[in-house]
Amino acid sequence: xxxxxxxxxxxxxxxxxxxxxxxxxxxxxxxxxxxxxxxxxxxxxxxxxxxxxxxxxxxxxxxxxxxxxxxxxxxxxxxxxxxxxxxxxxxxxxxxxxxxxxxxxxxxxxxxxxxxxxxxxxxxxxxxxxxxxxxxxxxxxxxxxxxxxxxxxxxxxxxxxxxxxxxxxxxxxxxxxxxxxxxxxxxxxxxxxxxxxxxxxxxxxxxxxxxxxxxxxxxxxxxxxxxxxxxxxxxxxxxxxxxxxxxxxxxxxxxxxxxxxxxxxxxxxxxxxxxxxxxxxxxxxxxxxxxxxxxxxxxxxxxxxxxxxxxxxxxxxxxxxxxxxxxxxxxxxxxxxxxxxxxxxxxxxxxxxxxxxxxxxxxxxxxxxxxxxxxxxxxxxxxxxxxxxxxxxxxxxxxxxxxxxxxxxxxxxxxxxxxxxxxxxxxxxxxxxxxxxxxxxxxxxxxxxxxxxxxxxxxxxxxxxxxxxxxxxxxxxxxxxxxxxxxxxxxxxxxxxxxxxx
Numbered sequence: 001x002x003x004x005x006x007x008x009x010x011x012x013x014x015x016x017x018x019x020x021x022x023x024x025x026x027x028x029x030x031x032x033x034x035x036x037x038x039x040x041x042x043x044x045x046x047x048x049x050x051x052x053x054x055x056x057x058x059x060x061x062x063x064x065x066x067x068x069x070x071x072x073x074x075x076x077x078x079x080x081x082x083x084x085x086x087x088x089x090x091x092x093x094x095x096x097x098x099x100x101x102x103x104x105x106x107x108x109x110x111x112x113x114x115x116x117x118x119x120x121x122x123x124x125x126x127x128x129x130x131x132x133x134x135x136x137x138x139x140x141x142x143x144x145x146x147x148x149x150x151x152x153x154x155x156x157x158x159x160x161x162x163x164x165x166x167x168x169x170x171x172x173x174x175x176x177x178x179x180x181x182x183x184x185x186x187x188x189x190x191x192x193x194x195x196x197x198x199x200x201x202x203x204x205x206x207x208x209x210x211x212x213x214x215x216x217x218x219x220x221x222x223x224x225x226x227x228x229x230x231x232x233x234x235x236x237x238x239x240x241x242x243x244x245x246x247x248x249x250x251x252x253x254x255x256x257x258x259x260x261x262x263x264x265x266x267x268x269x270x271x272x273x274x275x276x277x278x279x280x281x282x283x284x285x286x287x288x289x290x291x292x293x294x295x296x297x298x299x300x301x302x303x304x305x306x307x308x309x310x311x312x313x314x315x316x317x318x319x320x321x322x323x324x325x326x327x328x329x330x331x332x333x334x335x336x337x338x339x340x341x342x343x344x345x346x347x348x349x350x351x352x353x354x355x356x357x358x359x360x361x362x363x364x365x366x367x368x369x370x371x372x373x374x375x376x377x378x379x380x381x382x383x384x385x386x387x388x389x390x391x392x393x394x395x396x397x398x399x400x401x402x403x404x405x406x407x408x409x410x411x412x413x414x415x416x417x418x419x420x421x422x423x424x425x426x427x428x429x430x431x432x433x434x435x436x437x438x439x440x441x442x443x444x445x446x447x448x449x450x451x452x453x454x455x456x457x458x459x460x461x462x463x464x465x466x467x468x469x470x471x472x473x474x475x476x477x478x479x480x481x482x483x484x485x486x487x488x489x490x491x492x493x494x495x496x497x498x499x500x501x502x
Contacts, residue, residue, distance in 0.1 A: 060128055060293060060296040060297060060300065061128070062120055062123050062124065062127045062128055062289070062293075063115065063288075063289045063292040063293060064114065064115055064120070065112040065113060065114055065115060066112065066113045066115060066285040066286055066288050066289065067111070067112060067285065067288040067291070067292060067323060067324050067327065068108055068109070068110060068111055068112065068113060068281075068285050069284075069319075069323040069326060069327065069395065069399070070108070070109055070281070070395065071109055071110060071111035072111065072327055072330055073398070073399070073402065074402075075398075075402060076109070077369070077394055077395055077398035078356075078369040078394070078398070080366035080367060080368050080394070081356060081366060081367040081368075081500065082366065082367075083358065083363055083364065083365065083366060083367055086367070086500055089366045091103050091104075091107065093366075094106070094366075096266065096267050097263065097266050097267065097273060097274040098273060098274065099171045099172050099174070099175040099177060099273060100175065101171045101174070101175075102168065102171050102282050105281070105282040105285060106280060106281050106282045107281075108281075108285075113285055115167070115289075116167070116170060118170055119166055119167045119170055122162075122166045122196075122199060123163075123166070123289070125155070125156060126154045126155045126156065126162075127289065127293070128293045128297075129150065129151055129152050129154050129155075129290070129293065130150075130151050130154065131148055131149070131150050131151075131293075131294055131297040131298065132148065132149055132150075132151055132426075132461075133146065133147070133148055134147040134148065134149055134422075134425075134426055136425040136426055136427075137421065137422060137425045137426055137442075137445075138445070139425070140421060140424075140425045141421075141442065141445045141446060141449065142449055143445040143446065143448050143449045144448055144449065144452060144453065144454040144455075145444065145445040145448035145449075145453075145454060145455045145456070145457050146303070146454065146455070146456045146457070147441060147445060147457045147459070148298070148303070148305075148456070148457070148458050148459070149441075149458070149459045149460070149461040150290055150293075150294050150297075150321060150458070150459075150460055150461060151428070151461045152290065152317070152460075152461065152462045152463055153428065153431075153461065153462075153463045153464035155192075156195050157188065157191045157192040157195050157222070158188070158191075158431075158463050158464050158466065158467070159188040159192065159431065159462055159463030159464075160287060160290060160316070160317045160320060160462045160463060161188050161189045161191075161192030161193075161277055161316075161463075162192045162195060162196060163286050163287050163289055163290065163320065164192075164277065164282075164283045164286035164287060164316065165189070165192035165193045165195065165196040165275070165277070166196045166199070167286050168180075168193075168196070168275045168282075168283075168286075169193065169196035169197055169199070169200050169202055169275070170196075170200055172202060172273050172275075173200040173201070173202060177202065177271060177272070177273050178202060178203060178271045178272070179202060179203035179204070179205065179269070179271060179272045179273075180193065180197065180202055180203070180204055180205075180266075180272065180273050180274065180275045181204075181205045181206070181207075181262040181265050181266050181272060181273075181274055181275070182204075182205075182206055182207070182262050182274065182275045182276065182277065183206070183207050183208070183209075183233065183255055183258030183259045183261070183262045183276075183277075184206055184207070184208045184209070184212075184219075184223075184258070184277070185208070185209045185212050185255050185258075185313075185389075186212050186216055186219065186431075186432070186433075186468065187208060187212060187216055187219025187220060187222065187223065187467070188219070188277075188431070188433075188463055189277030189278070190206040190208055190219065190223050190228065190230065191219055191222040191223050191226070192277070193206070193228070193275055193277070194206070194222070194223040194224075194226035194227060194228035195226050197226070197227065197228065198226040198227050203227075203229075204223075204226075204227065204228040204229070205228065205229045205230075205231075205262075205265070206223055206228050206229070206230045206231070206262075207230075207231050207232075207233040207235065207241075207258040207261045207262050208220065208230055208231070208232060208233060208258065209232075209233055209252070209253040209254060209255060209257075209258055210232045210233060210234065210251065210252050210253035211252040211253060212253075213230070213232040213233075213253075214232070215470055215471075216467060216468065216470070218467040219467045222467070231261075232253070233253045233257055233258035233261050234251050234253055234257050234258075234261070235261060237261070237265075238260070238261040238264045238265065239264060240257065240260035240261050240264050240361070240362040240364070241257070241260075241261050243362075244257055244361070251378075252378065253378075254361060254376075254377070254378040254390070255314075255389045255390070256358075256359075256360050256361035256375050256376065256377075256378075256389075256390050257360075257361045257362075257378075259276075259359060259360035259361070259365065260360040260361050260362035260364055262274055263360060263364050263365060264362075264364065267364075277314070277316065278313065278314025278315060278316040278389065278393065279314040279315065279316070279359060279368075279370075279389070279391070279392075279393045279394070280393070281394075281395055283316050283393075284315065284316055284319040284320070284323065284393060284395055284396075286320075287316045287317065287319055287320025287321075288319070288320050288323050288324055289320070290317070290320035290321045290460070291320055291321045291322060291323055291324035291325055292324050294321060294324070294325075294458070295324050295325065295328065298458070303456050304334050304336075304456065305325070305334070305336045305456050305457065305458035306336055306337065306455040306456050306457065307336060307337045307338075307339060307441075307444055307455060307456070307457045307458065308321065308322050308325055308336050308337070308338045308339070308458045308459075309339045309341060309437050309440050309441050309444070309457065309458070309459045309460070310322060310339075310340060310341065310434075310437050310459065310460035310462075311340075311341050311342070311433050311434050311435075311436040311437040311460065311462065312340040312341065312342045312348075312349065312392060312396065312407070313342070313346075313389050313433060314389045314391075314392070314393055315340075315392055315393035315395075315396040316393070317433075317434075317460055317462040318340055318396065318460065319393060319395065319396055320460075321458075321460045322338050322405065325338065326338065326399065326404055326405070329404070330404075336458075337406065338404065338405040338406070339405065339406050339407070339408065339440060340396070340400070340405060340406070340407040340408075341407070341408055341409070341410055341436040341437050341439070341440040342407065342408075342409050342410075342436065343409065343410070343411075343412060343415075343436060344409045344410060344411040344412070344482065344483065345411075345412065345483040346373065346377075346389070346390070347373075347409040348370075348371045348372060348373050348389070348390065348391055348392045349371050349392050349396075349397070349400060349407035349409075350407050350408065350409045351373070351409070351490065352371040352372050352373045352391070352392070352490075352494075353371065353372060353494055353497070354369070354370070354371050354372075354397060354401060355369065355370075355372065355497060355500070356368065356369050356497075356498065356500040357370065357372040357374065357375050357390075357391060357497045357498070358375040358498070359375070359391065360375065361375055361376050363375065363498075367498065367500060368391070368394045369394055369397065369398075370391040370392050370393065370394045370397040371391065371392040371397045371400070372390055372391040372392075372494075372497065373390045373391070373490050373493055373494065374390060374490065374492075374493025374494045374495075374496055374497055375390055375391070375493075375496070375497065376390075376493055376496060377390040377489075377490060377493040390493075408440060410436055410439050410440060411482040411483070412432075412480060412482060412483070413475070413480055413481070413482050414439050415432070415435035415436050415438070415439045416432075416435060416471070416472070416475040416480060417439070418435055418438040418439035418441075418442045419432075419435040419438060419439075419465070419472075420472075420475075421438075421442065422435075422438050428461070428464060429464060429465040429466065429469075429472070430461060430463075430464065430465050431462065431463040431464060431465040431468055432465060432468050432471050433462060433463065434459075434460060434461050434462045434463065437459045437460055437461070437462075438459065438461075440459075441457055441459045444457055445457060
């Protein structure tokens with residue numbers, strides 16, 4: 001491998017007919033909501049609703065292509081840079097980490113990418129996912145707004161993450177890779193990757209952020225049930241981990257640290273590749289199955305969103321829902337306000353700097369131009385709402401800079417207050433991450449109550465919170481506190497961002 005190779009050992013250091021009456025009051029919209037109400041729709045898990053979908057010729061189908069927003073942007077996003085030379089990354093630089101097809105997708109300017117039949121076969125386990133009208137929440141809030149949420153918690157892993165885990169593992173399997181490694185925070189991504197590996201016969205090794213490893217043992221058990229090996233991060237298994245532990249033996253860890261550990265292992269083993277659950281372009285492409293389905297579901301009931309609201313950490317769930325709608329917005333077919341919501345404790349879009357920074361703490365990954373709080377920023381471990389990554393996906397950062405979306409940050413107590421309202425009206429317990437989107441949705445719905453406007457609000461409900469109940473326990477017992485934005489801490493972290501022109 002060339003001296004400056006990125007990961008060499010040296011560098012490790014369709015609408016219904018016009019005569020059909022659509023019943024908007026129908027709650028489950030994973031299928032075309034007709035006047036007739038099949039009795040089997042009483043099941044809450046949506047399985048039989050999906051069966052009805054498959055039986056209805058007017059119902060939507062699982063998308064056959066992923067969408068690449070880059071093709072429709074008037075200005076293309078800045079390229080990733082080599083961490084040693086600061087030159088644009090070449091495909092060969094990424095080959096130690098990713099299979100060839102994912103490298104191709106990462107750099108693609110093609111508008112659509114075909115979804116392999118084998119991947120769509122797995123998607124059928126839970127896709128299309130339901131679009132649900134939150135009528136009980138609307139009643140609770142006494143709002144004229146119509147609230148819809150696209151629910152990704154129906155996947156085997158309970159979140160949106162399998163939408164990209166499945167194709168990533170499949171492409172690795174096609175290339176003869178035997179093992180994949182990754183990082184995870186709360187465990188949604190790690191459990192999704194473990195699930196995908198169990199289907200395609202690959203080994204899976206996961207470095208989980210220490211704070212979440214200790215707080216959320218059941219996600220670790222999910223990963224292990226699907227056959228994964230799980231380590232708390234930072235660990236003594238890697239040089240990156242050992243360095244952090246030498247400086248702070250009680251380090252709570254961060255996604256940046258866990259990424260460094262996983263990348264180090266992948267770069268040192270020819271039969272091992274690295275998988276990332278957010279941030280990168282190909283990950284965001286894979287998640288657009290969410291928005292593509294949702295466009296057709298909303299069309300089927302004659303609705304167009306005025307607001308599209310989603311939570312953002314690394315950005316994959318938000319991109320998955322919003323990017324197909326941004327395409328339609330660019331075409332002039334609709335004009336929704338598209339709003340990202342992030343935690344006040346880790347506000348990369350609203351408080352970060354748009355500049356080139358490493359994707360990991362050790363500085364082993366390419367430099368990406370993104371909104372960042374600094375690659376060694378570590379959120380307070382008592383932050384319960386997930387979304388802990390120090391930077392925002394470069395493509396989302398670019399779209400934000402172009403003015404196609406806006407962003408706000410919400411403190412965690414307001415988020416959990418909204419989650420309780422949602423759970424006690426809609427019945428579903430949200431994961432901590434989408435509580436941010438729910439809180440912002442409630443804000444907008446209450447504004448509609450004041451103005452009398454019947455706005456249509458679409459929000460991303462990216463997963464359930466069945467394995468996040470300790471965070472709810474802390475809230476219900478009054479132990480949860482809002483974390484103030486630590487300007488000095490972030491400025492210190494930003495001071496260590498590499499200086500790169502452009």
